[in-house]
Amino acid sequence: MSPSRLDFRLEARASGSRARAATFRTLHTTVRTPLFMPVGTQATVKAQLPESLHESGSQILLANTYHLLLRPGPEVFQKMGGIHPFMQWPGSVLTDSGGYQIFSLPHSRSMREEGAVFQSYVDGRRILLSPELSIETQMAIGSDIMMVLDQCIPSTADEKAARAALQITQRWAVRSLAARKDSPQSMFGIVQGALYPHLRQESAEGLMQLPFDGFAIGGLAVGEAKQEREDTCEVTAALLPEDRPRYLMGVGTPLDVLEAVHRGVDMFDCIIPTQVAKHGTAFTSRGMVQIRRTVHKFSDRPLDPACTCSACQKYSRAYLHHLVKTQEPLGWQLMGQHNIHFYHQLMREIRQSILEDCFLKLYEEKRQILQAEDLDFPVTQERPPVISPDHGHRIGDYELQLDPGKPARIVHVTSGKTVPTEADIHQWPQAAQLALHLRLPADQSPEEATPLIIWDLDLGAADSALAAILVYEEESSKGPVRPMHLVSLTEDVSALRLALSHKRYFAYLRHGAADTVLRRGHWKSRYREGLSWTLLQGPLAAIQAQAPGPAEMILGLPETISEPISTTASA
Amino acid sequence: MSPSRLDFRLEARASGSRARAATFRTLHTTVRTPLFMPVGTQATVKAQLPESLHESGSQILLANTYHLLLRPGPEVFQKMGGIHPFMQWPGSVLTDSGGYQIFSLPHSRSMREEGAVFQSYVDGRRILLSPELSIETQMAIGSDIMMVLDQCIPSTADEKAARAALQITQRWAVRSLAARKDSPQSMFGIVQGALYPHLRQESAEGLMQLPFDGFAIGGLAVGEAKQEREDTCEVTAALLPEDRPRYLMGVGTPLDVLEAVHRGVDMFDCIIPTQVAKHGTAFTSRGMVQIRRTVHKFSDRPLDPACTCSACQKYSRAYLHHLVKTQEPLGWQLMGQHNIHFYHQLMREIRQSILEDCFLKLYEEKRQILQAEDLDFPVTQERPPVISPDHGHRIGDYELQLDPGKPARIVHVTSGKTVPTEADIHQWPQAAQLALHLRLPADQSPEEATPLIIWDLDLGAADSALAAILVYEEESSKGPVRPMHLVSLTEDVSALRLALSHKRYFAYLRHGAADTVLRRGHWKSRYREGLSWTLLQGPLAAIQAQAPGPAEMILGLPETISEPISTTASA
């Protein structure tokens, strides 16, 4: 292979494990592996000062090309001399390529050989993210390590889709390298192939033909089972060259990281430490601590007596409990500071054990503690798993209620009422009426027909709206129907936001429309030409002028209306 | 007078001004005046590390007894040894008494001689906040300076109400002092009296009979004009003893503080520096800077080249612009850090000028710069004033906007839409239709007639509901009409609550129906037999079963409906 720009030096291999320790040199610093990279999506790690990250041992921060391309934009980095002076970060920076984010947008992008087209959430522009644009942006950002633009697919994709994705990723890898030109920045290729070992091999072999400075394992941590992830990680890491860093993207919990080091991975990034901090979860030497629990209210102990971070040096559990309960930003800051320090300390211990060739012993010890719940204050009743990308259990005036043995409920706190969270068209009272409205006049094609406009005045958790969409989908599968434009008018999207951030409890929300309409205000079906949904948010009196009309149906009106009504005609 | 526990030493008086410089000693530190106290409502100043506050020169932090009583509760402070070790704050702490917060709760408390009864927002408990409970809580918190429980009223209250408030404040002051027992903590009395100089005098003279360690000027910065505030401040400060600190509560902008120092005040607190930081406003030596403005997007200049705070030392305007635009917590932290530093630096300069007897010169210079907008990048179009010291300008997703020379507005923050806040029946489009519906069939008496049921689906700030009530009142004054039962169905009463808590700006709410319906869920006219209004709160799908029907009219439906619709009959 070509010489690495990173001057990668393998220092030690652990006996009885694939774990390894190495150093490499970026444009800014010397990096010791294995290492964890905190995520600074917007050129800032959530609620963390750069000096505190540096003190806790952060060596490389990960920044997101997708977000930084949209805001502040590459021109700002050009003007400011790159991300390092911009955010005053003395360490190294790795930028992802934007691929993962683009392919996570459910309905808002289109893919072609040239790149992926998506719409900016900042100003609505349509942008073609090509390998060339990704690399140009990463060059403007001035990261130490750039990632090729890859095509991400769910790890559970079928073989055909997985092969197509890795093949386009390979072609884009060639274009990415070409786009680097004479930049001294390093570049990593990304191995795809979902959960198919032979595809992983095909992908790795293709990429290893190219002069990359390191290799990433992509397409994991996106929905597969833990065992599948670990197996695929192990198989893939074993395919990669010894003399290049190996980076497992988006992984994971401290336990996941430990397992992946054991399987030969050197580098990791994940939002978990700062994300769970906001909800009051801490990783500690005594298991996972939920600082919101009342058991900590009066505790003058530090969060983790074995930790040397400044939050543990200075503050009591009682104070952190109070800050997290009152949702004070200082609480997120201190809890995040601790969690990041915990990851780095774990990586330092792992590295030391590899250098001293006692990794396996450490691995067995740490495995136990890293999967433990709070050892000092065990939780007796069953709880939902702690780590999840979920937001809190409360948004606005709505609360998620998880009672053991009962379906999850969303409750309007002030009134105590349960918000409907089903979209069963066989139960939905208006299904028949809607089917009638959708019928195409005999002499018209769908293109000629007047669109059916429906107003939804009780968005709630989008139960009626999704029922209407499902009815449309069913009717249109039987034959041509009128186009349908659903318009939800609401003051308060909290119930829907809450349901969407706990989607696993609400099967009807697996339909992607609600996600999109909430994020972008508009959703258009990719498969059914005539189907769209708009969300107008604001007081009804203020937004009504924007609503297309006239409406032929209104959803969410109390059912007790017994005679036709009109607001414009006098009685 | 009795000796002050604070060992207050007047060091200098400015020529041609009432400004003065002094020192005093709390249980923890020696304090130099004039000084500004950052507000740490929940035992933390929003997004600020205690060490950064200390470095920037914070001497005393203000903590809120009302909030800390409810959470974490006095027992936690007792266990942790008080607020200083709890929040790791090496400086001094002043606690307010909770009076201001209690009296700001619009409908949720009742007042009696013993104290104020209110309902906890944490657990719904009913709590009697008496002078004794306030002082006990402040003793548990362990502040250096405690405030007596006072009865706050609007500064624009009439004389009778103002006198009653100062008299009860005087009786509560005696009880507060007695409740202190043998605590070494200092205590300040609070002068009330609204805008009446003779009442301010009566209040001050009463309090000066009591062995207070300092005196506060209360009941200002709650809605009066700037000139009224300054006049009352001047009159009141002049009444107070020379040998005690004088504290103007809740004030204000840097300019307000300068003006009040000139009038003889020593101490100030305000949430402004951290509150405006979140929205991207900075006070600087070159006027007020709005960092969100695009003019700063590419700027490598510091926020304020004359400032020595670490945000200005380290970061560019371009980075702060980016952090604030992306709503990153680090942005609030750095902007807040700068603003607090700015206040402290101003106070240091003021103090120095008093000691050197050149205050008047500094006063004239600073007045100019402190009222200036951005001098380097002037804003050409008119903007609303940045500063609003009231806590109560935001409820839920609604904000009260007070632009000089314009009527007050309530704005739905997410959508930016203005909520209608008028109930003019001559402008109301549905007035004629309602009048028709109200007509009594020729052969019926009002008792025999079917009540007219109206659903109001867009409560907003009750503009349509009150218009309907006014139409009923007008029609019924002409002759017999049908009974009318108005039913508002809504998820979110925030806009109405906000309008009602600023009723002085919204004349149509002087009609008492809205107050009552919000508080009790139901209102029945005392003068018109047939008129009633019910408020059902919750998701429409959940509350509709409770709504009486059938409705003959619906208010708040978009006006674009052009044909009669029905939700139950099929089309």
Ligand SMILES: [Zn+2]
């Ligand atoms: Zn720690």
Ligand SMILES: [Zn+2]
């Ligand atoms: Zn500064």
